[in-house]
Amino acid sequence: MSEATVTIRMYNPGFGDCFLVTVADDGATWRMLVDCGVHSHGRARVGDVPRKIGDVVDAVIGQLTAESADGMPRIDVVAATHRHSDHVSGFADDAWAAVEVGQVWVPFVEDERDPDAIGLRQGLTAAATALQGLVEQAAAGRPVESLGRSMALAMDFAVNSGPNLAAATRLVDGGFKGGADHHDVRFLPRREAAANRVELPVEGAVVHVLGPSRDPEDLKRMDPPAAVHWLEEAAAENGRDDEFDIFDRMYEVPRDEVSARIPIQLVRARNAMRLGGLALDEEALLRAASVLERSVNNTSLFFVLDVRGTRFVFVGDSQQGAWEHVLGDPESRALVTGAAFYKVGHHGSHNATPKPVAHELVHAGGVAMVPVGTVKAWQDSIPKSEILEALHESGANVIRADDPATGAAAVGGDGDLDVEVGPDGLWSEVRFRVP
């Protein structure tokens, strides 16, 4: 059999993921796009101008067109790992209507007919909507930033987790060339194990879909029912008429009689406690919002591309919990450790790459790619330096989307690896040769 190549091109939209994967040998070529999105706060800059996600979409489609024999852009698989904006916002772009797509892979959570998923998906959407409503109510027309950092962050989570309708419609309802009949939507993983091992047209190439988990315990962890409940309840109560009474009016002190009726030391105690902030508990809101954010991350498609024993690991934004499911199974664990390539989870944040296995994930001389654009507010924690150091120490070449030149220089002409960087740092690419 002829030598195969695996080419992985990481685009740099900013704080977001977009990977074009090409597996080829003399007999066949197979292409897959993994995610295409950017976070609203984290667009990459070209000089002083923020890069638009549309530019990345155009570049991807341009590449597909250039590689196509008849000049028609074509791709075998589009995988959207999870519904967060920083992974799917690009699919809202109408340019995709011209692209011929073979299959769309999305997590089973998005399947409207999957009984495991219905409650979970509705819960996530309801929580995101309630959260957004609560923050907007608190802002009362002012910019959300004026509420302070916690609320701005909670709003980010809400928007990121909320329904990305245009993108979702294109992915699931058939927004690529030819419409719904033309491409096949796969909700993964399936219940039957055999369906989660997908043979590719290139000889000896296969994809193993390992997550998200369908284990009821794990599903419970992805679903934040109590948080949803709490958020919806709070939103309902906040929206209620303020004049609604919990006690008969005679027990209330009329506003103009407070100074006469309430002893001054009690008023002072009230003031000292700053009780105003309790009406909307910002800490609790942010906590619920972050639980929601993590829950959605843990719905990520988690898969391994295996080309004749050389393995390429894509984890979406799986965080603690989702990883445990994979590492807990010896066969899955063997697939994700000692790989040639690792798409660093969740932009390199600390609990998206479990520290105990960070040293084992990539074999010496392999590659770890970090899709990250620094966002000032998170610059100390994302990416987490300990994670990148652990990968580096294990002998992996670490390439950051926002600093492709340094990554490329480090790899150099390392044996079987070729590295290339696109104009203006738009992408960085590694090519592996597999005998």
Next chain:
Amino acid sequence: MLSNHNVPAVQAPDRRLLRAFAFDPMSSRLSGQFLTVDIPFETGLRPGPDGELVQVVDYDATRRRWYHPVDLDDPPVLAQDGLRPSESDPRSHQQIVYAITMSVIERFERFTGRRFRWRGDDRLRLVPHAFYGRNAYFDPERRAVLFGYYRADDSDSQASLPHQLMFTCLSVDIIAHEVTHAIVHRLRPMFTIATNSDVFAFHEAFADLVALFHHFLFTDIVEDFVAGSRSELADAAALLSLADEFGRSTGRGGPLRSAVGSAPDPADFQAAREPHRRGAIFVAAVFDAYLATYRSRIADLRRLATGGSGVLADGELSPDLVRRIAAEAVKNADRILGMVVRGFDYLPAVDVTFGDVVRAVITADRDLFPDDSIHLRGHLVEALRRRGIFPPGVVSLADQALLWRSPTAPLSLTTGEATVDLGQLILDSTIKLDPSASSVTAAGNAAQARSRAVYAQTVNWAKAHAVELGLDPDAGRIRVLGMHVGFQIGADGQPHPRIFIQIVQRREDLESGSDRDTRTRIHAACTVIANVDGRVAWLVPKPLPFTKPEALAKLSEPLAVHGREQHAAGVARFAEIREWFGEVEDGDPLAIWLDEPAVGRLTFASLHAPEEG
């Protein structure tokens, strides 16, 4: 006050009786029972109620309005043991939070043998309708217990009407639990820094324990349960069913209810990581000890009642028997809870573990009851062992192996290098014991100045004996966090005065993070327990690595060996703290997004919040 009405004046009573739900509106409705809470009569209690220790502030932050404060000294209120509890009258809510809080505080005072005061003589604020929300928590920053109210939904089986309002401030269990958090915080302020998985678990367990045993304070309620249980007395079904009421109507205490009375398995405790679960196992062990004690204490009554057969005759229990059995149940609940609470003063000042709690309780109890004549201590150690709770590394569960450590060489506060004038401390503590001497007149400015001088002397004493205390003579500032005299009653019926000192040393050199105000603080500490003549009886050190361990070699032989042991223990403890911080960081969904350490986000509010459940 009241004495204005009569000439000559009638003296104010010692006690005030106030009614509360037993133990919340739902169970009260079913049983038709109210509690009559018997608390000290505070003269000069202002509307609120606003007293010397607590202040009820009935302001609703969600609806931004005040509710009229209750005046408990109003003659119609006084004449009927307080207002009749009612869900629709907020003043009875104010009365209930005040009454239960005062009764919990009084119980603490009785057990610890000293007057309870909040730090700086401030008052604890109770806000019965603080916000809309299914939560109630102690907020150390606001020095307040904040009670939420919420609308029942379909999952609230206890609500009698759909969508009725539920008030957390009407649950005796919730009030007792939250107030205990406040008391624990007063006695051990550093226990809000979660340096291991047990620190918050202990806070929770202790609050649950006090609240659970509060069910056994009311003789008439216990009598009802004993009379109603009609089963074999030895299986203590009455006590278990009374315990099973705990938190039931409010959706709280689930882990506790399932743990109490369950079959013990030592592996459970080792496996449990979640604070509520670990705490529940500890409480269950204490409850086991209570049941064992109760059974042995009613054995004679059982023999009398059954003519020695152990089998009761058909029909109702004799009211005399019910009274005697209930009295034993109440008395032994008090004994067991008292034993655990007395151990409080023997706890380390930071970084507590359940193993430390076992040692503290055993050491305190042995100090007061060397013979353990009714086998209380024996029952507790056995119950804890059966649930897998004992200090790591102990070779035996005999008292000797579980006691705290005595100083390596005789150590005294009043002789040697730097001495402390204990006389003033003892005098001031004694004056405070007199209930008629209010804290202001008894202490006064002169007393405050005296107390500052004693603190300064104690700091010097601690510096002079740093290595013995497990503190680093070359690192951060050493300070005295608290110092008091306790007059606990021993087996001989006499008060046994003891001096308790908490000494801490912040080690900024071991902390990580750029901002010294927001990063997680790391402390070495030592609790010193001394006799009133100054002789140190026990030391409870929490060491950290020494900055100059090589300097220990210059010390005299026994101290050098001791110093090396403290250093080694400090290295191990510090490694465990780091590992735990990492674990918390990994589990916290916000850790990615915020710089502040995740451990700092563990708060009472977050522990009690329903969304994490």
